[in-house]
Amino acid sequence: MSIKQQNADFVRTNLEKLYSETPIPLEHVDSYTLLIAVLLSAQCTDERVNKITPILFKRADNPHDMVLLSVEEIAQIIRPCGLSPAKSKAIHRLSELLLEKHNAQVPNSFEELEALPGVGHKTASVVMSQAFGVPAFPVDTHIHRLMYRWGLSSGKSVDQTERDAKKLFPKSTWNKLHLQIIFYGREYCPARALDPEKDFITREINAFKYVPVEAFKKNK
Numbered sequence: 366m367s368i369k370q371q372n373a374d375f376v377r378t379n380l381e382k383l384y385s386e387t388p389i390p391l392e393h394v395d396s397y398t399l400l401i402a403v404l405l406s407a408q409c410t411d412e413r414v415n416k417i418t419p420i421l422f423k424r425a426d427n428p429h430d431m432v433l434l435s436v437e438e439i440a441q442i443i444r445p446c447g448l449s450p451a452k453s454k455a456i457h458r459l460s461e462l463l464l465e466k467h468n469a470q471v472p473n474s475f476e477e478l479e480a481l482p483g484v485g486h487k488t489a490s491v492v493m494s495q496a497f498g499v500p501a502f503p504v505d506t507h508i509h510r511l512m513y514r515w516g517l518s519s520g521k522s523v524d525q526t527e528r529d530a531k532k533l534f535p536k537s538t539w540n541k542l543h544l545q546i547i548f549y550g551r552e553y554c555p556a557r558a559l560d561p562e563k564d565f566i567t568r569e570i571n572a573f574k575y576v577p578v579e580a581f582k583k584n585k
Contacts, residue, residue, distance in 0.1 A: 372515060372516065372570040373517055375566070375569065376515060376517070376546075376570070377538060380542065380545035380546065380549055381545070383548075383549065384544070384545045384548050384549070387541050387544040387545055387548070389544070390411040390415075390544075390547075391403060391411055391414060391415065391418075392418060392419075393418075394422075394426070395496075396470075396471040396473075396492060396496035396497070397427055397428065397471050398418070398422055399491075399495060399496050400459075400478075400484070400488070401418070401421070401456060402415075402418050403492060404455060404456065404484065405443060405446045406446075407452070408447055408448060409446040413445060414446060417442065417443055417445055417446055421443060424438075424442070427469065428460040428461075428464050428469045431460040432457065432460050432461050434457070436453045436454055436457045437453075439457055440453035452483065454482070454483075455483025456483070458482045459481040459483060459484065462481060471496065473493065473496075473497045473499070475489050475490075475493060478493070487503050487505065487523070488503075490502065490503035490504075494539070494543070495540070498540065500536045500539045501539060501543075502527050502531055502539045502542075502543050503543055504526050504543075505547060507546060507547045507550030508526065508543060508546050508550070509523050509526045510550065511546055511550050511554060512529060512530060514567060515566070515567060516570070517529060517533055518530070530543075549566065553565070554567060
């Protein structure tokens with residue numbers, strides 16, 4: 366077994382000890398509300414999305430009601446999430462397409478999801494894994510950063526990070542593990558002001574050698 370695989374196994378084992386339960390961070394009630402929440406989360410925190418979606422979903426929590434709202438009305442509601450002009454157009458148009466092509470249902474295939482406006486591979490991966498239980502490994506900034514920091518990926522691109530993660534971790538763990546890595550990144554291993562005493566995974570696998578010195582500087 367390679368050192369990289371040993372480190373990956375160490376990461377997986379300890380994340381399971383820390384986070385045996387992995388609640389989905391974005392509040393939702395079905396595949397449609399999850400899709401909209403994930404779309405809104407682009408360049409926005411889950412916490413902020415969870416404050417805005419109840420307001421939006423009170424007006425429209427299904428494609429039928431969403432298309433009755435104008436793009437401008439949607440944009441006004443979701444403005445705190447950022448990128449509201451583009452996101453509101455995508456939400457309105459994808460809702461129209463769900464009615465036109467999918468009988469008002471969110472499709473459960475990567476190809477059909479990624480054909481919807483505003484839905485990239487990461488968003489599709491989240492929906493496939495968390496709404497439909499299909500093994501997927503969505504890579505966000507936390508996962509991309511930690512996979513590189515732990516020496517498990519080259520960090521060249523999120524696509525490469527996803528491929529590396531899928532090679533190193535058992536397929537049966539993907540849907541839970543990607544959330545566990547996100548939780549660890551937020552709690553133990555922030556992008557700045559690293560703490561080697563707290564970040565025990567990075568310390569134990571001797572992966573701080575991959576981290577720029579500047580990352581250890583405390584935020585002022």
